[in-house]
Amino acid sequence: MHVRPFLRRLQASRSYGFVLLLVLTTFAFVAAAPDEQWARAVLVLLLVLTLGVALWTSAATGRLDIVATCLAAVGAAGAILELLTANANATGLLGLLDVLLIAATCGVIVFGIGDQHGVNFQSVLGALCIYLMIGLLYAFTYGAIAEFQSGPFFAQGTDGTPSLRLYFSVVSLATVGYGDYTAATDLGRTVAGSEGLLGQVYLVTVVAVIVSRLRPRTTRTNEQ
Secondary structure (H helix, E strand, C coil): CCHHHHHHHHHHCCCHHHHHHHHHHHHHHHHHCCCCHHHHHHHHHHHHHHHHHHHHHHCCCCHHHHHHHHHHHHHHHHHHHHHHCCCHHHHHHHHHHHHHHHHHHHHHHHHHHHCCCCCCHHHHHHHHHHHHHHHHHHHHHHHHHHHHCCCCCECCCCCCCHHHHHHHHHHHHCCCCCCCCCECCHHHHHHHHHHHHHHHHHHHHHHHHHHHHCCCHHHHHHHC
């Protein structure tokens, strides 16, 4: 009897604020959790949950919905596999799976922003989610490179921990350039350079355009 009102309230509660909260939780978890199997498994499940909430918020349908759902299922299976195996290649593949989950989540959010039919507060939250997830995506990419290549990822002689790689990713994305950690190989330096370039382009184009078009409804009405 009360199912329909509940579903309507649930429909109205869709907000990228929930996605942003999960992204920030993932940031905190990566920064605080140890580099152990259970932590990597929990991390995958967090990303699967984030993808699921992004799907719900964006109301994605069609092929995107199918691909994202399949990735979420593979991610859950990958989390279980990580708990059962202790292999560097398996860990590297799990890192690539993390990258795919984040990329799929970004794609879903882009779809949702485009479906807003205008710029609003949800568009800003979605754009912020994507920016933060770019930092996570590159952090996991660095981790995957570290697992697959023979030498250390950093020129300082270490592959680093997930927390350290996240720090390096955020510094690269923001183009701060402290220089305390640098990539050791051409591949690592190329990926880090692309992150810095993408971070700047994203801020001066996507975010700037969205914020510039976020104006009060009354202003737009008067202009018409």
